[in-house]
Amino acid sequence: MIQKNTLTGILLSACLLIFGSPAIADSHGDQKINPWRHCGIGAGLFDDNGTAAAISNIIWDSGTTAVTSATASPETCSSKILETARFIDEAYDVLAIETAMGEGKHLAAAMDLVGCQSAAQQEVTAKLRHDLHGLTTRADYTTLERAEKAYSYYASLLSAASSAEGCLSS
C-alpha cells in the first residue's frame, strides 16, 4: 500500500510538472503563491515546520509551487488570488462533485474566477477531471486535510487555465 501511494504521489507530482506551474503571476512579478501557506488560508496547515506542510510539499509541491516565504508577503496575496483560493477552500466538496459531473454553478464560478471563456472551459474541465481522478483514486484521499485537497484543486485549476487558450491566466 505504501509503495502504491508513493508511486501515485510521484505520478501526480509528475502530472503537475507536465501541466506547468500552477502559481499565479501577480502584479509584483512572477512570485508563486500558495495562498494556504502565504495568505493565511488554511490556518497554518501549510506552515513550514508542520507535518501537514511536509506531507503536502511531498504530495503537491514537488518544486512546482514551492515559494520561499521571503518572496511572499501580504502584498503578493492579491485580491484575485485570495478570492479564487477562498472560493475553492470553502466550496471544495461541491466543486469536486461538479467537476466529476463536468458541469455546475460552482464549476462555472471557478472558471469565471480564472477568466476562462466558454470556449476554453471544456479543455480546462478535462484537465481538472484528469487531476481529480488521479487524486480520488488514492486510497488515502479521505485522510487528506480539506486544505490540502483545496490547494490541489487550486493548483490544478491555475495550471489548466494557464495553458488553455481563452483564459486570462494563459
Place this chain on the structure above:
Amino acid sequence: MQAVSLSSCIRQGVVLFLLFVCPAVSAADLHELSQHRAWKALLHYEYEGFPETAVSAVKDPTFFLSESGPVDPEAELRATIAALQQRPVKPGDHALCRFPARAYWITRMTGAAWHDNVDCPEWAHWWDKHSNSSIGLVYVSGYLGNPASYFGHLLIHLDPSGKPSSQRDVGRLLDTSLNFGADIPEEDGLVKYITKGLIGGYQAMFSEAPFYRNSAVYSETEMRNLWYYRMRLADWERILLLNHLWEIMRREYDYFFIGQNCATRIARTLDLVVEQPLNSPGLPFESPEGVIRAATAVSKNGLPLLEDPEYIPSRQLVTRARFEALSEIQKNVALAVWPSIDQFQLETDPYQSLSTTDKIALIETLLSHAAFLKQTTKHEGIAEIERRLLAERLGLPTADTKFDLEPAVPVSEATPPGRFELSALHNSEHGSGLRLVLRPLHYDLLDSSTARQPAAALEVGRIEVDVGFGEPEISRVVFARVTNLQIEKNPLPLMRKYAWHVSLEAERRDLDCLDCLDLRWEFLAGKSIGKNRYTAYAMGGGVLRTQQHYDGGLALLVEAGAIVNWTSSQRMVATIQHEDASEGVDGRSTRVRVGHRIRLSRTADARIGIEGTDPGEATEISIGLSVYF
C-alpha cells in the same frame, strides 16, 4: 444628479442651494427638508414611546455628526451639510467618504455641489465593485433546527453584473450578500441565546460576504430553499441605496428576535427607496416572508418592485429530483449498489451491465446523495463512499444529465401565515354553536408546504373561542406548537432523523366539559415514514400538565398519525393520542382528531374536523371557512 441654477432653485423653492448662496434663507425650509421621509430613512429613525418620539435605530455614535443626531433630524442635517462643506484633510475621513448617500440625496434634492477632490479609498473600492450592481432580496426558507431560524431569513443581494437572471452566464455564487445578524458570543448557550434574543442584550450589524458562503450554509448544510428576487429600481434609487448600504455596513443596532431582526432592518433600509412600508405596522413581530409579501405588492412606475423569483433548491431537493428522474431499472440498481448506509458495492453485475449513459445518471444521483449525507450525518463511512463515487464518475465521460425539479411555490405566492376561521360546530353533548379560530402565525400540518417546511407545523398564538353554548368559552390556546416529521421520501439509505414535537398549550380535559382547560407542555420524539402521497409517524414522550381536571402532573404520552395528500389542494391529517399518569381513570385520556383541508385559493380554505375523546364521551364535528392574511 440635477444641476440647479439659482433662478430655477428659487422657482422650485429648493432649500439648501439657497442656503449656501443666500444665508438668509428661511430656517423653516431647512426644517421641512429634515422632515422628509427619505432623510429620516437615511438616519434610520423609528418612533418610540407615547407621545411618539423619533429615535435612530443605529446605536453607533460615529454614525451621527451632531450630538443630538440620534433624536434630532434637523440638527443632523445641519451638521451633515457643514461637514460636507469642509475641506478634506485625510484620505477617507471626509463626510463625503463616510456618508455618500446623504451627500447624494442632498445634492439630488437641492443641487448642492461638494468638493470634487476628496480621496475616499475604501468607498472607491466598494464603488468600483458595485457601481453597476443590481439589488435584490434572497429569502431563505425556515429551518426547524434552530429557533432563531424558524421563520426564515432574509438577505440583501448585490449582483455586480447588473444583469437579469436570464442573461447571466454563470450563477450567482460570486455575487455579494449583505447579512444582518446578531453578534453572538460562542460561549452563550441555547437558554442565554433565546433569552437575550427575546429581551435584548445582543448587538447586530450588516456584514458582507460572497453569496457562495450563504449558499453553502443554507442550501448544502441546512437543506433550506432560497428564492432570489431582483428589485426594479430607478437608477438614482439604486445609486442612493448602494451608497447607503456602504454607510450602514458594520454599524451597530440593538437586536431583538421579535421586533428588531433581519426582516425589520432590511425593511427599514428599503424605506429609503420604497415609499410603502415593507414592515408590519402595529404588529410586534417582523418576519422575512412578511417583508417579501409586502414588497411583492409594491409597484414602481407601473411594474412590480420585485421581478419573478429565481429558485435555488436545497441539496436535499436536488437529490430527490435526480432520483425521481432515474428509470425503474436505474433506481433498483442504485438501491442494490447502496442498500444500506454501511454497504456500498459498485462491483455488482447489475451496475456493471448498465450502459455508460445510465451509469452516469445513477452515479451522479448517488454523488448528490453522498453530499447530502455528508452534511446531515456524522457517519464515518460516507467520506469513503463519496471518494469511490467521485473516482467512478471521473472515470466516465462528461454528459448532460437532465432532471426536473419538483415545482415549488415561492413564499411570495404561498398561503399567508395568519388565519381566521369561522366554523359551524356540533358537540354531541352540548348541541350546535360556532367556533372562531385566530392564528397569527404560521402553519399547521394541514397547510404546511415546501415554501416553508413540508410535513411540519409551527403555530404561535392560536386561540379558539366557542359561542352558542351559553357564555363564550375559550376552548383552546396554543402558545407555541412545533412539529417536525422530517420526512425524506428518497429511498436511498439514510441516517434516520427523529420526528419530534414540542408544544405549550391550554386544552380542554375532554369534550364533555366547556370550562375545563388545563395547561400542557408536550414533548415527543419518534419516527416517520413517507412514500408518494402518504406519511405516517409514531412518537412517544410525555406531558407536563396542570391538575385542575386531571390526576397526575406528569403523564406518559404517545401519538400516532397519518397525513394523506389526496390531491394538490386536499390534505387529511388523522392523529390518535393517549396519555397516562398511572393515577387511574382520571389520570389518563385518549383523543382522536381527523382534519381535512380543501384549498379554495391562496388566501382561503375550507376545513372539516372530527374530534373525540375517551369512548362514551362527547364528540365534535366542525365545518368551517378560513381566510388567510
